[in-house]
Amino acid sequence: MKRILIIEDEKSLVRFIQLELEHENFFVKVAYDGKSGLHVALTEEWDLILLDLMLPYIDGMEVCRRLREYKSTPVIMLTARDAINDRIQGLDSGADDYIAKPFDIDELFARIRAIFRRVELEERPVRSVLSIRDIAVDPDSRVVTRSGMTIELTKREFDLLIVFLKNPNMVQTRDMLLDQVWGYDSLVETKVVDVYVRYLRHKLDVPGEESIIQTVRGIGYVVRT
Template sequence: MDTKILLVEDEEKLARMVELELQYEGYQVEKAFDGRSGLEKALGGGFDLILLDIMLPALSGMEVLRRLRKESQVPVIMLTARDTVVDKVSGLDSGADDYITKPFAIEELLARIRAALRKRPGQEGPGQGVLTAGVLSMDTQRHEVSVSGESVELTRREFDLLRYLLENKEKVISRESLLDHVWGFDFVGETNAVDVYIRFLRAKIDERFGVKLIHTVRGVGYVIREE
């Protein structure tokens, strides 16, 4: 396995433990112990995934993430002892692909890494091109979304969720199917993840532009229908 992971974590004992576990699984690992050096390494490229702590010296994890997202869409999983909804939403809205709270089981971290790597850029598979639903347009190759020509900024997870719904336009997709295809079959996070991200998408698309594209089918799941 040639997958290369950057671990940005100031707790050196924890960093070493995670490094050893990842190396045992066959990953190549490089470490940084503060935000500034972590950002420099991340911007240097060559990494398939970044594990990023929030509470870092020199530069916070959130700031590292914001600066990184201006240059790169490499998958990022946030590692933190903070477990509030506000912190999670802030990290995800800033462009994180996932969020795991310390202390965590290494098996859970490995599962989330596998899921994030399946969604990394250039691995989209079939269905590339432009997807539309009414005034909504998605360019899957450019990773761009617009409504009536106005750009909509989405996190990677929001983009992947919207894409799957668009690829199955007019079809009702169950929450279980969305978890399988967007988060990965071994996803071990909160069971209401789909509902949370549907709310994010509605806020950024339906509510912002006064349209009704994302519909709830009670007891089943969600569907995108053209107005």
Template sequence: MKKTILIIEDEQKIARFLQLELEHEGYAVKVAYDGLKGYEMACEPDIDLVILDLMLPGLSGIEVCRRLRKVSQVPVIMLTAKDDVSDKVMGLDMGADDYLTKPFAIEELLARIRVALKRSLPKTKPEENVLSVGLLTLNPGTRVVKYDGHPVELSKTEFDLLEYLLKNKNIVLTRDRLLEGVWGYQYGGNTNITDVYIKYLRDKIDNRFHVSIIETVRGVGYRIADEQ
């Protein structure tokens, strides 16, 4: 069965180009030219992935993503003409799975679509494979994180990063490996994004509960280790 991709892009020439390329690759494609219509279409159950432009009339791409994440976990790849790190971080923190800066090669977009769709495949049953260290637990099925029974609210990217660290417990993970494992690709040599999200996790877990879950290995990267 064909995967259905929704393109939310106000520049009609770009939208048409993407539509033709995706259809050539075997995807079913729907198109919206403004944020409000795009949000409504993205909530439809047959949508498997959303390509979302940052700058849109009606609702911005950031607002579309924020609203969408309240009702759906459909993969979102954000397109932006801005190369500012703060815009990228904001988009990812609102729940986007990936971003791509215009102009881009269509082959790169297609590769990122394949990665995002693969990551969105059904997980194991909710009760299986709960990850933990000390009093911290993470359930990949229900996407619930708790510390000593207290819920910890995380964004999608924060959750994915914590899950990857826990799945590789006791292993020192370099920034490049975290980028590849969590975001699915290399961030163009700029690995500062990992440090930003490690700080977010520490603010919500380590600092809140006065513990030290995420360890910095100076000059190498990060790890979560079993308590001694």
């Protein structure tokens, strides 16, 4: 359940927003002044803070500035002051968005959803793609492309290519490749490595161009950048 903190001194507005948020299954907590609101914002974990600009004791901009010294919790600033300069100051103080009163509750929900989508994208792990020249490999989806064209590989061919791409410019002996792809206790002979390197070359190489996988005579193979 997403947790939202409302820091706002207009109690009728607070009650309305709180009821609407709770109806949408958010956990909501309220602070009615800047001092207590800042304390709650810093001592508890929140997915979003709705922050009024004009507050008793500490105004919203100062609350936001102090919050940003310690946390990156998303903040939507609520205010009756809609001048461009006020918006700029609010955003410069660390707010993520700014909505002027009076506002439509549907617009507020749309802005909340937009912030949560952004946070989700930022937290999503970046997929690591291995590449060399015009060959790209996505280890997660096990997709291989060359110049944008998908190349179908068997599991063993794919695993062998991954070893080469993770160790560019490093010569891999046949025994090393056998251990990493087939397993150190495999009964497969090292000459099988030569067979699979030939399979990979057939699928990856472009006729007339130097092979991606180069032979190091008497030792093994290497992929050079």
